[in-house]
Amino acid sequence: MPEDTVHADTPAEARIAAARGSRNDHTRRRNLSSLLTAVHYGGPLTRAQLTRDTGLNRSTIGGLVAELSELGLVVEDAAAETGTVGRPSHIVRPRRDVVALALHADVDALELGAVGIDGAVLARRRANLDAPPTPDDAAAFSWEAAREVAAELGGVRAAGIGAAVPGLVGIDGATVVDAPHLGWRDVALGERLRGALGIPVVVGNDANMGLRAEWSFGAAKGVDTVVYLNGSASGIGGAALVGGRMLRGGRGYGGEFGHMMIRSDGDRCSCGRRGCLETEVNAALLDEAAHDAAALDRFAEVLAAAIANLECAFDPDAVLLAGYLGALFDVRRELVTDQVRAMAFRPDAEDVVIARAALGGNRLLIGAAERAFAPLLRDPAGTALAALA
Ligand SMILES: [Zn+2]
Structure with a gap:
């Protein structure tokens, strides 16, 4: 950011003024970020809600909203029905273009x-x-x-x-x-x-x-330690958010939960090993078992074992299941939940939310x-x- 650069040969007063200006500019930009971020996650918000969400005062909010409008990022609707007595509040919403x-x-x-x-x-x-x-x-x-x-x-x-x-x-x-x-x-x-x-x-x-979307707008909104398992045509994808950071691992291979070994004598997996989660529970097997209650129970038990292992590793607040694993969970919700709790390592295991991902095809x-x-x-x-x- 060249406008923030202060050269050593600038007179002291100008340097101080520039530093102050730079600090003010930094604060302003940070506040613009807070406001747009609030609208991003919260949708259309009144100025009163923005004041509450960002901790900034009303007059500061007014100036920032005006600047975001000039930047073409938000629009402010005139008076809106708030249902309460008093001054109608303007609604700030993101621009659709x-x-x-x-x-x-x-x-x-x-x-x-x-x-x-x-x-x-x-x-x-x-x-x-x-x-x-x-x-x-x-x-x-x-x-x-x-x-x-x-x-x-x-x-x-x-x-x-x-x-x-x-x-x-x-x-x-x-x-x-x-x-x-x-x-x-x-x-x-x-x-x-x-x-x-x-x-x-x-x-x-x-x-x-997928996990990022669910964390921003879906079933894990605002939850900072989340394990995510998605079953699709290309196998089982996994991801983990740990204390608000996406797990990558040392070389980027972290989170490959589809290749967790479930049965060392299981079927051969595309990765070359045997009995990975995605060879034990996959789209083709579930299709075959659609009308076989006992088989669905067995798949639910395998899924529960995988979740219990992940709970040992990550101590998550929530476990999200998407794709065909979400569909399996929907028809065997109680069995999966009970089994995970029965196998739980940590105390208060019932606090862990196991849920189907919410955002579907989007x-x-x-x-x-x-x-x-x-x-x-x-x-x-x-x-x-x-x-x-
Ligand atoms: Zn594998």
């Missing part, structure tokens, strides 16, 4: 969505595929779908694009190190998407992005968009938006 794009690349489809500041999926495009997409397919689809959703929405300004990939993503948030189901190895997906779209790109593991788009929105939420005045028409 500010979006983050979100791409989900999967084995059988590419999907792109435009997601609003409040986490609403405003428009989407999907291409069903016979074979896994190549990185070039993903870039070409993103270019075309971005233009289509922008046209559908009458033009948007994009903070960037987040891409959710079923595989291991480098610490740079740009390189797909290994996505075995897609056949992608060391793919510079960030660079390709930036080349195609000309906007900032962040690439992430799909399960991490989850990965919302989670990918969350990553793309992060710089804008951190510094609303200093983050450029790109117009897409």
